[in-house]
Amino acid sequence: xxxxxxxxxxxxxxxxxxxxxxxxxxxxxxxxxxxxxxxxxxxxxxxxxxxxxxxxxxxxxxxxxxxxxxxxxxxxxxxxxxxxxxxxxxxxxxxxxxxxxxxxxxxxxxxxxxxxxxxxxxxxxxxxxxxxxxxxxxxxxxxxxxxxxxxxxxxxxxxxxxxxxxxxxxxxxxxxxxxxxxxxxxxxxxxxxxxxxxxxxxxxxxxxxxxxxxxxxxxxxxxxxxxxxxxxxxxxxxxxxxxxxxxxxxxxxxxxxxxxxxxxxxxxxxxxxxxxxxxxxxxxxxxxxxxxxxxxxxxxxxxxxxxxxxxxxxxxxxxx
Numbered sequence: 001x002x003x004x005x006x007x008x009x010x011x012x013x014x015x016x017x018x019x020x021x022x023x024x025x026x027x028x029x030x031x032x033x034x035x036x037x038x039x040x041x042x043x044x045x046x047x048x049x050x051x052x053x054x055x056x057x058x059x060x061x062x063x064x065x066x067x068x069x070x071x072x073x074x075x076x077x078x079x080x081x082x083x084x085x086x087x088x089x090x091x092x093x094x095x096x097x098x099x100x101x102x103x104x105x106x107x108x109x110x111x112x113x114x115x116x117x118x119x120x121x122x123x124x125x126x127x128x129x130x131x132x133x134x135x136x137x138x139x140x141x142x143x144x145x146x147x148x149x150x151x152x153x154x155x156x157x158x159x160x161x162x163x164x165x166x167x168x169x170x171x172x173x174x175x176x177x178x179x180x181x182x183x184x185x186x187x188x189x190x191x192x193x194x195x196x197x198x199x200x201x202x203x204x205x206x207x208x209x210x211x212x213x214x215x216x217x218x219x220x221x222x223x224x225x226x227x228x229x230x231x232x233x234x235x236x237x238x239x240x241x242x243x244x245x246x247x248x249x250x251x252x253x254x255x256x257x258x259x260x261x262x263x264x265x266x267x268x269x270x271x272x273x274x275x276x277x278x279x280x281x282x283x284x285x286x287x288x289x290x291x292x293x294x295x296x297x298x299x300x301x302x303x304x305x306x307x308x309x310x311x312x313x314x315x316x317x318x319x320x
């Protein structure tokens with residue numbers, strides 16, 4: 001079936017009793033050039049899966065006119081989600097290849113064509129993309145999918161905050177507006193406190209913009225939106241459970257130092273890894289504890305080319 005006929009079905013036969021019979025007889029569809037998508041489930045339901053695909057292609061994807069769309073990430077869960085979302089169109093043939101920054105999924109051009117048909121003439125360029133208006137008013141589950149897809153690609157979990165980045169300030173503001181207009185406490189009883197969503201600021205030393213969700217907003221964000229990205233999901237859980245619960249307290253004197261040494265006995269670690277393991281901010285770990293331990297001759301740093309910052313080791317006590 002050609003794509004024009006497919007879209008006519010989409011537009012005119014929603015809910016028609018002929019649909020089951022149509023599904024039995026239509027085995028595949030395609031563009032004039034390109035791979036077949038087999039086993040279509042007609043009519044295609046454009047739900048949060050389509051929104052996830054759209055935002056991923058805008059954030060960490062490539063979707064230039066006339067080129068095969070692609071998406072790159074290193075997290076297996078995010079890649080699996082992307083492949084799963086593609087199945088809304090049927091059995092979509094995808095190719096995966098290794099890249100320096102993870103794995104790249106190559107997506108048939110017809111998928112991009114159908115997404116544009118549904119959302120309108122959206123732009124995918126880094127400086128041009130915007131969240132379509134339909135997502136701003138979509139059901140809460142769909143709006144959450146948009147924010148989560150963006151965060152899986154463009155956010156980082158820091159000590160007591162989530163930071164959202166983009167070189168496109170308008171695109172970033174669309175995400176911030178979604179958070180305020182759909183997920184804040186003025187719209188949801190247990191929503192994100194609006195005061196915890198910072199203004200957009202310009203990054204120092206780089207051509208990017210950012211805003212934060214600070215400590216009071218982390219648990220509501222975790223419950224309402226969360227992450228698919230494995231490492232970000234676990235880091236958010238760490239800060240919510242260790243730092244932000246009512247049972248959290250400062251370690252008694254000497255306890256943090258002991259925990260750091262226990263971790264380094266297991267093997268060398270960065271200040272960031274120690275921060276996550278111990279539950280103390282990275283700046284405190286590196287600026288106070290590791291500095292003190294180095295002065296005492298207990299630990300030593302070694303610069304590793306493959307990581308940011310130093311890798312910290314326990315100093316050998318062997319005198320030979």
